[in-house]
Amino acid sequence: MSGECLFVLGATHHTAPLAVRERLSLGAGAADALRAELAGLAGLREFTVVSTCNRIEFYGVAADASVAAAVQRAFCVRQNFSTAEFEQFRLSLSGPGVLQHLLEVTSGLDSQMLGETEIFGQVKEAYGLAQANGHTGAVLNRVFQKAFQAAKHVRTTTAITEGQVSVANVAVELAGNIFGSLAEARILLLGAGEIGEKTAKAFQSRGAATLSVASRRLERAMELAETLGAFALPFWLMPVKLADFDIVVCATSAPDAVVSRPAVEAAMRRRPARPLFFIDLALPRDVDASVAERENVFLYNLDDLARIADENRAAREAELGKCRALLAERTAALWRQIEPRLQAGPGVRGAADHRTEPV
């Protein structure tokens, strides 16, 4: 029988719908206050709070199983959430199940977007904060460090992170396949809608050289350009200026094509050696489909991008079993290491081994 118990408690996108997760979401101030409260909770030896838009999780090492219930009560009171309702959406694991779960979370296997790597940084940040505040000790330090190693191992030995799975990121990846670095790529966004804006932001995050926005309503283009730190371009100038851009993101609501083949032919005569990449996110389509026949012109529409995203998602899902098997091996090895520590308890481990000093 264990002297201490390892547990995880919380709610994730698997257990709770968005509306519930919104209510459970911890603001920065509330999170700090809750951490301070948990630090003083009797019997809670170590803990880390992982809070993202898709999950709120409390990892803890406790003197006995009842402490997890006390953590739950403290959280529910602070969020003004009934304990009974919370239990309907609750994720609750103990023992080796906690390890497998954390390893899967850190590796992106438990993420809404399978294989995404942002969660790795989020978990690392949460652990760093807990460690800096002296909330972790010998058990959680080892558990989290091993989780990071396992996530790196999974990323490098499987294809779980290969290929992008969102339309915007697929478009950016394709641009990389054409231009390599985007540091010199000039982007033109046609239309000021949401999907175009998201895609433009994805390009900016990858270091695109410049971004210009053209919309039939110039004031709307100027407004969006200001938000994005971009240039505004009068829409009627677009065909003339086409040759000055490398990537054109088309997302207007125009009933007919706004980029014609003659306009593209004219642009390519001015830049024959440099590729031109059209991302047509509009319905009906903004770009005359025949421009794809032109040498050095690449055209992808919404269906193309969605199909590639689906294929990448399927490829990642195909890797899931392999990743879980890899993590199961690591979970078993890690449990063999920490189980004796839990059974020994802090008295045997020594006070210095209990929680790390705040940094």
Add this chain to the structure above:
Amino acid sequence: MPYGLTSMLAGLTDRSWLWLAAECYLVGLLLGTFSLLRGRRQSGLWINSFIAAGYLCQVLGLYVRGRAVGGCPLGNTFEILQFTAWSAITLYFFVGVTFRLSLLGFFTSSLAATLTLVSLAIPAWDAARREHIFGGNPWIELHAALALFSYGVFALLALTSGMFLLRHYSLKSKQPGGAFSFLPSIFDLDHISVRLLGAGLALMTASLAVGAVYWLRDTASVNPTKLLFTVAIWAAYAIALGLRLRGVLLARRFGWAGVALFAAALLSLWPVDASRHTPVPSPAGRTVPR
């Protein structure tokens, strides 16, 4: 120079070293193919290690052969193919490090394995070699070495062109995933191809310039068939570069030109070789059982 000088360096003959080199290149090719079939990003360290090991063996093999023949070993088809593969690998070490083109190591080891294995597998290509082809003149030897080195550059150009065509196909056919996803961008491939074409042409021009000095002194010293094919290959590459710089030969057509011109350059070796003087037995003919 005694042709029987074969027991240097661990007692291995020139062909033994060259076989070892070919096997290292082959392992690089197999490792790369295995990674691609598994859909995994390639370990550059492993492939480059085998390329480096192969290169070292090839240097030793060519050194032993060079010592045996008393000069640059360019006396028959076998030696020319070995030297071309060696040049391509030499260039790869510079280009690969500078431009860090993904999969270039795999393609280079594939080409080197093909050239070296084919040259070793056809004994007739090394049964005899022309003697004193440089007439003891180091400038003529430089002319030949530069010409073959430019072939190495054109070999690498053919590889980057082939990679460009694959990447271009994947993007146009909207299948950028799988093994295609490990290829470099078409922009980078086009950029490096233009540079390789310029570098190869500069080397070949220098080679022809050195050779022309001696040809003008004694026009009968150069076989007309060799002259015709060499100048034709040089002119074809020069035209390709001119058209590329003028924006006429672009994208796919430029890629096909890089591949086709290297194939033509390789094929031209046979009529050039066949038109030369009567050969004598090669050192391998006496030293290596085949």
